[in-house]
Amino acid sequence: MTVILETKSLNKEFGAVIAAKDLDVRIAKGEIVGVIGSNGAGKTTFINMVTGYLKPTRGEILFNGKSILGHSPRAITRAGMARSFQVAQLFPEMTVLDNLIVALAAAESPRPSFLSPLRSDKRVARAEDILREFGVENYRDSMVTAVPQGARKLVDIAMALIGNPQMLLLDEPTSGVSMDEKTGLMDTVMNAVRQHGVTVLFVEHDMDVVERYVSRVLAFYSGEIIADGQPSAVLADERVRDLVTGHRPTHKKGNGAS
Amino acid sequence: MRFDKTEISLAAVAIACVLFGFVSPGWLIFLLTIAFAKALVVQGVVMQMRSGLVSFGQGLFYCIGGYTVGMGGQFFGIHDAIAALSLGMLVAIAVAMVLGLLLTRYRDIFFAMLSLAFSMILFGILVKSPGLGSTDGFNVHNWTIFGWAPDGGESSQHTVFTLTVLAGLMIAVLIHRYTKAGIGVICEAVRENEVRVEYLGLSPRWLLYGNYVSAAAVSALGGGLTALATGHVDPEMAYWTTSGEFIFIALLGGLGHVAAPFIAAVVFSVVRTYAIELVPHTWQMILGFTLLGVIVFLPKGLWSLVSRKKAGERA
Numbered sequence: 001m002t003v004i005l006e007t008k009s010l011n012k013e014f015g016a017v018i019a020a021k022d023l024d025v026r027i028a029k030g031e032i033v034g035v036i037g038s039n040g041a042g043k044t045t046f047i048n049m050v051t052g053y054l055k056p057t058r059g060e061i062l063f064n065g066k067s068i069l070g071h072s073p074r075a076i077t078r079a080g081m082a083r084s085f086q087v088a089q090l091f092p093e094m095t096v097l098d099n100l101i102v103a104l105a106a107a108e109s110p111r112p113s114f115l116s117p118l119r120s121d122k123r124v125a126r127a128e129d130i131l132r133e134f135g136v137e138n139y140r141d142s143m144v145t146a147v148p149q150g151a152r153k154l155v156d157i158a159m160a161l162i163g164n165p166q167m168l169l170l171d172e173p174t175s176g177v178s179m180d181e182k183t184g185l186m187d188t189v190m191n192a193v194r195q196h197g198v199t200v201l202f203v204e205h206d207m208d209v210v211e212r213y214v215s216r217v218l219a220f221y222s223g224e225i226i227a228d229g230q231p232s233a234v235l236a237d238e239r240v241r242d243l244v245t246g247h248r249p250t251h252k253k254g255n256g257a258s
Numbered sequence: 259m260r261f262d263k264t265e266i267s268l269a270a271v272a273i274a275c276v277l278f279g280f281v282s283p284g285w286l287i288f289l290l291t292i293a294f295a296k297a298l299v300v301q302g303v304v305m306q307m308r309s310g311l312v313s314f315g316q317g318l319f320y321c322i323g324g325y326t327v328g329m330g331g332q333f334f335g336i337h338d339a340i341a342a343l344s345l346g347m348l349v350a351i352a353v354a355m356v357l358g359l360l361l362t363r364y365r366d367i368f369f370a371m372l373s374l375a376f377s378m379i380l381f382g383i384l385v386k387s388p389g390l391g392s393t394d395g396f397n398v399h400n401w402t403i404f405g406w407a408p409d410g411g412e413s414s415q416h417t418v419f420t421l422t423v424l425a426g427l428m429i430a431v432l433i434h435r436y437t438k439a440g441i442g443v444i445c446e447a448v449r450e451n452e453v454r455v456e457y458l459g460l461s462p463r464w465l466l467y468g469n470y471v472s473a474a475a476v477s478a479l480g481g482g483l484t485a486l487a488t489g490h491v492d493p494e495m496a497y498w499t500t501s502g503e504f505i506f507i508a509l510l511g512g513l514g515h516v517a518a519p520f521i522a523a524v525v526f527s528v529v530r531t532y533a534i535e536l537v538p539h540t541w542q543m544i545l546g547f548t549l550l551g552v553i554v555f556l557p558k559g560l561w562s563l564v565s566r567k568k569a570g571e572r573a
Contacts, residue, residue: 051457072456072461073456073457074456074457074458074459074460074461077456077457077458077459078459082457083457085453089451089453089454089457090451090454091446091447091450091451091454092450092451093446093450094446094447094450098443102443102444102447102458103458105440105443105444106444106455106458106459106460107458107459109440110459110460110461112439112440112441112443112444112460112465113439113440113441114436114439114440114441114468114472115432115435115436115439116439116440117435117438117439118438118439118440118442118443118444119438159454159458160457163458163459
């Protein structure tokens, strides 16, 4: 098993509040890991620390065996770890196509050109391919503000995948998306992820989505990991049922878990 | 090198302006020269506005450009206008490279006030420098272009007007390309969502830094041309009201097109000239009402009149 991401005794304190306590996590290459937990359990704090948005109070973060502690988000992105956000982070006054073109240019070079046009034929063609891959080609020329939430989420994730990351962290990819759209969205994302061969860690509140798509679950509660293992085992765990899910799992047959 | 429709239109307008210069009266030539030179400074303000930053201190680079031209001629024997203007841009770039390290850490009102602070520091230094004429400033030495010396009066006026129009054309074409290039578009992306830009693996700070330094060079060119046109520089060039004037013109024109600052600068100069003529003691009130009218009725500036017409034609 090749470990792609490892955290050692990761802690985050906001004054007297302990948002993350001694988090020891090892993610293997190719795994699809779900992170569950109630609000304030420390899931997003964990993602924010790993992706450089928050600096841990103590602990170590290794990506491909190298420390990324204290690295900037852009350095971590360039190292091969991308992320999406709970609220899709796009450029609202640009079209969907232009959002992708900006991401393509960023993936090509950290130093954008001063005089060459950003919108080259090659980039437009590539962006159109991505739009088709994510099933949002109908929104090609729409301003982001005019696009439904589900499509925005897909564009957000597509932008994260453009740089060919080795690992993708998704923060609640289905939040704000209707029940009907959730499966379609996750199928699209997982298909893209499989094609790119990306390791995925995603935060999710919908247990049906978790059971359906992940091979492993981390259950957070009050800044700690209280269970780690296969979805069926974690979701059946007494503490997880009491503190996180509050219900018994439905054990749907997964078609997305690797 | 290929030129697009906008660039060809800009070149056509520039040629028309140069030809117009041969038949128009001296006062109008002077008014247009100052307006176009100021429009270059405003281009620097607009470049930063596109990235979400408003500089209340662009007078700093306007003043640096002007004083470098003046000091080059007076103290260092640099009489060639092109060399002096280029030197002014280089000095502005050097200063911006230092100040930008600090300024690009800040956003919103903090950036605005800090840029103003640096401008006022230069104002203070110049006011307390008797060797540079203190509050009176000093006159710019007679200048040449590639060894040719205009014989003063109208000849100088026409020469500096032509130089300003050509410099304006060159900068307009470059900025037009810049706004469509990687850095231009991604600076707009920084304005819209800095977090996303960072998570695309880019440094918003260094993008803004590059933009700030480029804007400084453009604004210094405007300052240098103003010095050549007026034959005089003084610390007022760095004063906060001068910087306010550039923001006024930027808002008047809008961010919609590279030509907007030129149009707005001419409108501003005409309105101000006539306002001073009509109501010498309360001309600022006329300017105030003009800005009020533009903000209320044309929030995207005068250029929105053109873009609306184009949109109407398309529909």
